[in-house]
Amino acid sequence: MVNTPSLETITALAKRRGFVYQGSEIYGGFVGVYDYGPYGVELINNIKEAWWRAMVREEDNIVGLDSAIVTQPKVWEASGHVGGFSDPLVECKECHTRSRADHLIEGAGAFADEKMSVEEINAVFDGVREKVSCPQCGKKNFSVVRQFNLLVQSNLGNFSEDWTKEPTYLRGETCQGIYINFKNVMDTTRVRVPFGIAQIGKAFRNEIAPRQYIFRKREFEQMEMQMFTRPEAMMEVYEEWRTKRMQYYLNLGFKKENLQWHQHENLVFYAKAAWDIEYRFSFGFKELEGIHARSDYDLSQHAKFSGADLSYTDPVTSEKYTPHVVETSVGVDRTFLAVLTEFYAEDELGGELRTVLRFPYRLAPIKVAVFPLLKNKPELVAKAREVYNALKGDIRAEFDDNGNIGKRYRRQDEIGTPYCITVDFDTLTDGTVTVRERDSGEQKRVAISALKEVVGK
Numbered sequence: 001m002v003n004t005p006s007l008e009t010i011t012a013l014a015k016r017r018g019f020v021y022q023g024s025e026i027y028g029g030f031v032g033v034y035d036y037g038p039y040g041v042e043l044i045n046n047i048k049e050a051w052w053r054a055m056v057r058e059e060d061n062i063v064g065l066d067s068a069i070v071t072q073p074k075v076w077e078a079s080g081h082v083g084g085f086s087d088p089l090v091e092c093k094e095c096h097t098r099s100r101a102d103h104l105i106e107g108a109g110a111f112a113d114e115k116m117s118v119e120e121i122n123a124v125f126d127g128v129r130e131k132v133s134c135p136q137c138g139k140k141n142f143s144v145v146r147q148f149n150l151l152v153q154s155n156l157g158n159f160s161e162d163w164t165k166e167p168t169y170l171r172g173e174t175c176q177g178i179y180i181n182f183k184n185v186m187d188t189t190r191v192r193v194p195f196g197i198a199q200i201g202k203a204f205r206n207e208i209a210p211r212q213y214i215f216r217k218r219e220f221e222q223m224e225m226q227m228f229t230r231p232e233a234m235m236e237v238y239e240e241w242r243t244k245r246m247q248y249y250l251n252l253g254f255k256k257e258n259l260q261w262h263q264h265e266n267l268v269f270y271a272k273a274a275w276d277i278e279y280r281f282s283f284g285f286k287e288l289e290g291i292h293a294r295s296d297y298d299l300s301q302h303a304k305f306s307g308a309d310l311s312y313t314d315p316v317t318s319e320k321y322t323p324h325v326v327e328t329s330v331g332v333d334r335t336f337l338a339v340l341t342e343f344y345a346e347d348e349l350g351g352e353l354r355t356v357l358r359f360p361y362r363l364a365p366i367k368v369a370v371f372p373l374l375k376n377k378p379e380l381v382a383k384a385r386e387v388y389n390a391l392k393g394d395i396r397a398e399f400d401d402n403g404n405i406g407k408r409y410r411r412q413d414e415i416g417t418p419y420c421i422t423v424d425f426d427t428l429t430d431g432t433v434t435v436r437e438r439d440s441g442e443q444k445r446v447a448i449s450a451l452k453e454v455v456g457k
Ligand code: GAP
Pocket: 172, 173, 174, 175, 205, 207, 214, 215, 216, 217, 218, 220, 221, 222, 224, 287, 288, 289, 290, 327, 329, 330, 331, 332, 333, 334
């Protein structure tokens, strides 16, 4: 039986142990925005490192990029975001709460998605109006559905009084930065089609109803890779990446039964295929990552709007074409929530109930904690500090002399630290310490000289 922890359980642990804080909390919060605390940022860095390793370091033909968050505004006209990047919004006429019409429709047992026209979605909404209540006040008095553009505007570089007439935009997805640098990367490196460009970075969307904690945020982070292929090879490359991306999560330690495929049937006109990898969150199976076959739409659009030549000439055959694109796109924050959910456990150890994050070693924010057995024995504290100082440069380590040993173990279990080292009186005479393993609770004596090997993986 699958035992998924509730969102409240995860949220409470993440707050209590310094993983995630509500954004601007001391000012009462700021909807759709969160801050990552000391252990959160370590976990985020490890998630990004795992993705970068799989996508860039272990691949021969993928290179990295870090493009700007703000671009020339024309980028978002070319991409179609200014004209069509919207979600269907409906307003409660009683309390003025705005909701996603497609989500309300889904909750009423019918189907709608953000790709439908406003007429189509109004027709579906009218069909279920009677069954839908406002999530805030419970009344059933809604406006018509209208499309709401999700791009976040900015006045960067615009000093006119009404800058909203010609705004710049915070990027709504990171991949547009990849398309507009396609030529730069081709001209300055030795890549040849098929090749990919990978990028991790912030994206912004004016989500109508950010919800489910860090699942749907207004400021979030994406890890995207665009693979540029020969037109006729796109679907083969697409299938390769579908296999690789699912395997990636299994390699990270996710259970197979917590992952599933979802195929999009309602495709935008230029897309040839779109599948999501869904994860079993506490609120059901939901999109974690999207894998899309996008044809040459993006490069062709940017070529048209910018005037740049974004074609590729095969160096062997001299064949000239616009590459087609396979995209893999996953949110850092969604991965973070999936990781917390997947590795959260409650078990009994030594007759005591405990909460433990069974993170794989590579994801654990802290790899090893070092304790002196007693805080009030200077010789133990000094020796423990010496052990800690010797490890901390190579292995992410933490020194802890607060509370009794039991409490320290519980704290480290709750942040998912794989190993705890205790320095005791024997250490002073025989140079060994106790190493306790997180999941089994097993303890063994290890020579200080062998510690890096044992706790460094
Ligand atoms: N370039 C394609 C693209 O952006 P998407 O399905 O809109 O496609 C890709 O987003 C991924 O980004 C999603 O699978 C999800 O993991 C993440 N994502 C999208 N919107 C998000 C939001 N509001 N908050 C957190 N993550 C989000």
